[in-house]
Amino acid sequence: xxxxxxxxxxxxxxxxxxxxxxxxxxxxxxxxxxxxxxxxxxxxxxxxxxxxxxxxxxxxxxxxxxxxxxxxxxxxxxxxxxxxxxxxxxxxxxxxxxxxxxxxxxxxxxxxxxxxxxxxxxxxxxxxxxxxxxxxxxxxxxxxxxxxxxxxxxxxxxxxxxx
Amino acid sequence: xxxxxxxxxxxxxxxxxxxxxxxxxxxxxxxxxxxxxxxxxxxxxxxxxxxxxxxxxxxxxxxxxxxxxxxxxxxxxxxxxxxxxxxxxxxxxxxxxxxxxxxxxxxxxxxxxxxxxxxxxxxxxxxxxxxxxxxxxxxxxxxxxxxxxxxxxxxxxxxxxxxxxxxxxxxxxxxxxxxxxxxxxxxxxxxxxxxxxxxxxxxxxxxxxxxxxxxxxxxxxxxxxxxxxxxxxxxxxxxxxxxxxxxxxxxxxxxxxxxxxxxxxxx
Numbered sequence: 462x463x464x465x466x467x468x469x470x471x472x473x474x475x476x477x478x479x480x481x482x483x484x485x486x487x488x489x490x491x492x493x494x495x496x497x498x499x500x501x502x503x504x505x506x507x508x509x510x511x512x513x514x515x516x517x518x519x520x521x522x523x524x525x526x527x528x529x530x531x532x533x534x535x536x537x538x539x540x541x542x543x544x545x546x547x548x549x550x551x552x553x554x555x556x557x558x559x560x561x562x563x564x565x566x567x568x569x570x571x572x573x574x575x576x577x578x579x580x581x582x583x584x585x586x587x588x589x590x591x592x593x594x595x596x597x598x599x600x601x602x603x604x605x606x607x608x609x610x611x612x613x614x615x616x617x618x619x620x621x622x623x624x
Numbered sequence: 625x626x627x628x629x630x631x632x633x634x635x636x637x638x639x640x641x642x643x644x645x646x647x648x649x650x651x652x653x654x655x656x657x658x659x660x661x662x663x664x665x666x667x668x669x670x671x672x673x674x675x676x677x678x679x680x681x682x683x684x685x686x687x688x689x690x691x692x693x694x695x696x697x698x699x700x701x702x703x704x705x706x707x708x709x710x711x712x713x714x715x716x717x718x719x720x721x722x723x724x725x726x727x728x729x730x731x732x733x734x735x736x737x738x739x740x741x742x743x744x745x746x747x748x749x750x751x752x753x754x755x756x757x758x759x760x761x762x763x764x765x766x767x768x769x770x771x772x773x774x775x776x777x778x779x780x781x782x783x784x785x786x787x788x789x790x791x792x793x794x795x796x797x798x799x800x801x802x803x804x805x806x807x808x809x810x811x812x813x814x815x816x817x818x819x820x821x822x823x824x825x826x827x828x829x830x831x832x833x834x835x836x837x838x839x840x841x842x843x844x845x846x847x848x849x850x851x852x853x854x855x856x857x858x859x860x861x862x863x864x865x866x867x868x869x870x871x872x873x874x875x876x877x878x879x880x881x882x883x884x885x886x887x888x889x890x891x
Binding site: 462463465466469470472473476477480481484485495499500501502503504505506507508509510511512513514515539541545546547548549550552553554557558560561564579582583586587590608 | 648651652653655656659663664665666670673674675676684728729730732733735736737738739741742744745746748749752753756757759760762764765768769772775776779780781783784786787788790791793794799801802803805806863866867870872873875
């Protein structure tokens, strides 16, 4: 074995060992990987391991006569088609928003003032671009849906934002 | 004869499959090009306000601005797609993986404010290993590169199984049902409606998935032909996830590790 081979094998070994420890100490190591691993070379494989909760995103409009309309849901899913096994482009944006809604709902349970956070602003932007007529302001909320498919609980309600 | 008994064939198919996975990811983004316009979800001027960019050194930000500006980024995705297509047909031009690796890495960086993209992270691991092999494509390095990919694959299954074992819902047999409830929300195909009603069936599968994922590393030592149980089982598992949960890119990223797994398992 020459020194090039030894170097490459060492890199592969270190890469694997760091990935291995990252699986079991993601929070501790995450402080360093978030800072230094900008390409995300260290993958996390903790799939579907968290507390799975089902959230919905809703908004309501304040009309120009100052009355609020009904809460309307923005679907965070798409009706699946047979070809989605290979191609699922329609869900790219919705998946990103769904993930942000999940994060915001959980964050709102831990912290109070979150209106300056990136996730809040992202969802607000998404809510504000929904089609509207004669609307002066808009508000959104996140509801948690429970397994019985009937019970719902408001987890977070935003301020009213002028359009 | 079992496929992937020969090393060059294994490297070529790993390259093809990982490039296919990358290509799907790039094309799905290009298909959503409107969302990269100003004021939309993937607009760079908005994404860069996230702390993962705004708190970086000025030089990193300058480089990010250079690559991530909306139109330039779409152009990079087109270049990445062209490279991936080329490598699917001509996988021996391994040096082109450098371009794929670089663009996938940038994609992970650009989209980091919106959450992690696990398939892309695995794609980066695979392309990274293939690129390291390209520096010194000797028999020893090729072997270590394939071991690395196979080990990463086994680690991914084991971790996914182990963390489920630590989760109370999964231990009580409710984990899969919850995944189904959440991920198939609003999906009303005949099959999903059928499975939603089969709670006992889902419970059995809940435990089977944990056992399957935790025992997956045995694929490397169990020998021929038994390792095929894990390969076929893994394929069916990812295919089901793609069908029922819409996780299409996971299927292709994980399958890209299978040629290396099959190659190592036969030794």
